[in-house]
Every structure is written in structure tokens, then in C-alpha cells.
Amino acid sequence: HDDLKGLHTALMISVNKDGSLNEEGTRQIVRHNIDRMKVDGLYVGGSTGENFLLDTDMKKRVFEVVKDEAGSEVTLIGQIGGTNVYEAIDLAHFVTDLGYDAISAVTPFYYKYNFEEIRDYYKMIAQAVDNRLLIYSIPDLTGVEISVENFKALFEIDNIVGVKFTAADFFLLERLRKACPDELILSGFDEMLLPAVVNGVDGAIGSTYNVNGVKAREIFDLARQNKIDQALEVQHQTNDLIEAILDNGLYPTIKEILKLMGVDAGYNRRPMASASDSQIAQAKAIYDQYLS
Numbered sequence: 001h002d003d004l005k006g007l008h009t010a011l012m013i014s015v016n017k018d019g020s021l022n023e024e025g026t027r028q029i030v031r032h033n034i035d036r037m038k039v040d041g042l043y044v045g046g047s048t049g050e051n052f053l054l055d056t057d058m059k060k061r062v063f064e065v066v067k068d069e070a071g072s073e074v075t076l077i078g079q080i081g082g083t084n085v086y087e088a089i090d091l092a093h094f095v096t097d098l099g100y101d102a103i104s105a106v107t108p109f110y111y112k113y114n115f116e117e118i119r120d121y122y123k124m125i126a127q128a129v130d131n132r133l134l135i136y137s138i139p140d141l142t143g144v145e146i147s148v149e150n151f152k153a154l155f156e157i158d159n160i161v162g163v164k165f166t167a168a169d170f171f172l173l174e175r176l177r178k179a180c181p182d183e184l185i186l187s188g189f190d191e192m193l194l195p196a197v198v199n200g201v202d203g204a205i206g207s208t209y210n211v212n213g214v215k216a217r218e219i220f221d222l223a224r225q226n227k228i229d230q231a232l233e234v235q236h237q238t239n240d241l242i243e244a245i246l247d248n249g250l251y252p253t254i255k256e257i258l259k260l261m262g263v264d265a266g267y268n269r270r271p272m273a274s275a276s277d278s279q280i281a282q283a284k285a286i287y288d289q290y291l292s
């Protein structure tokens with residue numbers, strides 16, 4: 001599964017003020033990531049893509065527009081999971097037919113499921129389509145924690161090839177890497193890319209790669225060459241940027257920075273608020289200080 005390794009942008013989408021998809025802006029975000037951020041792949045329909053705010057038709061249109069723009073230039077992973085497993089299966093078929101290289105499914109959330117129910121959800125999706133599946137684990141947002149033993153049980157399901165691991169639990173990551181040396185682990189927190197690579201992840205998926213993909217690549221490459229001091233220096237610079245972005249509001253700030261880079265990133269879809277005037281001004285200051 002070498003094509004799934006490396007650095008993938010958790011893709012933003014561009015939204016019009018009325019909440020509809022800005023297709024041209026979304027195409028610009030795709031091009032910007034491929035041509036200027038030079039990432040290996042795009043993770044479409046994730047948290048950064050405001051996926052959990054969209055209806056099924058809009059999710060499908062995002063998948064179509066991204067595939068149409070990206071073609072086969074980079075690896076495409078379609079995040080199809082959510083609270084409705086039947087929608088997830090429908091979307092899994094949809095993106096597989098479009099030619100997505102893999103699917104990913106967030107752990108089912110909202111109700112407190114036991115592990116049997118979580119495993120059932122993954123079996124239903126994995127058995128429905130002929131495509132590779134990455135578990136999307138993000139306990140901070142879903143409240144769903146998965147133990148090493150339970151990850152191992154999920155990896156036994158045919159078609160499941162790994163996990164997008166978005167957590168700051170490095171003990172769990174280390175245990176998981178040791179227990180499952182052959183599964184793909186893609187880390188999710190951009191500000192912890194270096195320690196994740198040191199712990200043997202195969203790649204990473206991140207929101208800030210939309211604007212900082214080139215520096216992320218430096219960290220990734222230096223760390224894999226064992227140049228830890230140099231990698232840490234770039235991680236320090238990167239985390240000054242990420243801290244400033246988080247302080248100003250993650251997704252609205254990335255969108256405003258994209259606009260300063262000439263990309264029509266549009267608004268956020270409500271109820272997520274778009275950047276206020278003061279956030280826009282601060283985004284400009286962040287861009288000037290760290291990215292121009």
C-alpha cells in the first residue's frame with residue numbers, strides 16, 4: 001500500500017455564503033494542494049472538509065469535483081463514514097466507482113456504541129465494497145477510544161488496511177505500531193508530526209498542509225533520514241504557525257490564509273462561523289509573519 005503512505009492534505013472545501021458548494025473555489029484548493037503544497041494525496045470528506053455539516057448530495061458533489069480536478073495526479077482517500085452506516089455504504093460505492101484509491105470511515109459516534117457494534121459497522125462497510133479502508137480514529141471529536149486489542153480485531157476484517165490516528169496518545173501509538181507492524185498508520189496531528197514519525201508512522205494527514213505542506217514535507221523527510229535536530233527546528237517553526245492558527249480559529253483561519261495565497265476558499269458552512277473582521281486581520285498578520 002505504498003501509494004497510501006506519505007503526506008496527505010485533509011482537504012478544505014470552498015462554500016458559498018448561502019451554504020452551497022463553491023465548485024470553482026474547491027477546484028482551486030485541489031490545484032493549490034497538488035501544484036504548490038506538493039502533497040502525495042488528498043483526504044476528502046474529513047473533519048477539515050466540513051463533511052459532517054453536509055447532506056449526502058453535497059458530499060457526493062465534493063467527491064466528484066475533487067476527482068475531476070485531481071484525476072490521477074495524487075492519491076485520493078474518500079472519508080465516507082458517519083452516523084448513518086447505510087449512507088456510508090452508499091458513499092463507499094460512490095467514491096469507489098469514481099476511482100478513489102481508498103476509503104476511510106470515522107468511528108461511529110453520537111450514541112455510545114460497544115465494540116461489537118463498532119466492529120459490525122466496519123464489517124458492513126468493508127464487505128460492501130472492493131476498496132481499501134482506513135479506520136478514522138479521532139477520539140477528541142467522537143469520544144470513541146479504541147484499544148490496541150480492538151484495533152487488532154478491526155485489522156482482521158478483509159479490506160481494512162490501517163488507521164488514520166488523530167490522537168496525542170503516544171503510548172497508544174507506540175503500542176499499536178509494535179503490535180501491528182504491517183498495518184498502515186497515518187498520523188493526524190500536524191503539530192506532532194515529528195514524534196509520530198519517530199514512532200514509525202507511514203505518513204500523515206493534516207489540515208494545515210493546505211497552507212504549510214512544504215514545511216511539513218521537510219519535517220517528514222528530515223525525520224525519516226534521522227536528522228532529528230533539524231526536523232525539530234522545522235517543527236518548532238511550524239508549531240509557532242499552528243499555535244497562531246489554533247488561537248485564531250482553525251478552519252476559518254486556514255480559509256483566510258488560502259485566500260491570501262490566491263485561492264477562493266470561501267466561507268464556512270453554518271453553524272460553523274466564518275472568519276470575523278478581526279479574525280481576517282489576524283489571519284493576514286499570521287500569513288505575513290510565517291508564510292509570505
Ligand code: SI3
Nearest residue numbers: 010046047048166188189190191206207
Ligand atoms: O479529517 C480531517 O480533516 C483530518 O485529517 C483532521 C486532522 O487530523 C486535523 N484534525 C482536526 C480535528 O482538524 C489536524 O490536521 C489538526 O487540524 C491540526 O493538527 C491542528 O490541530
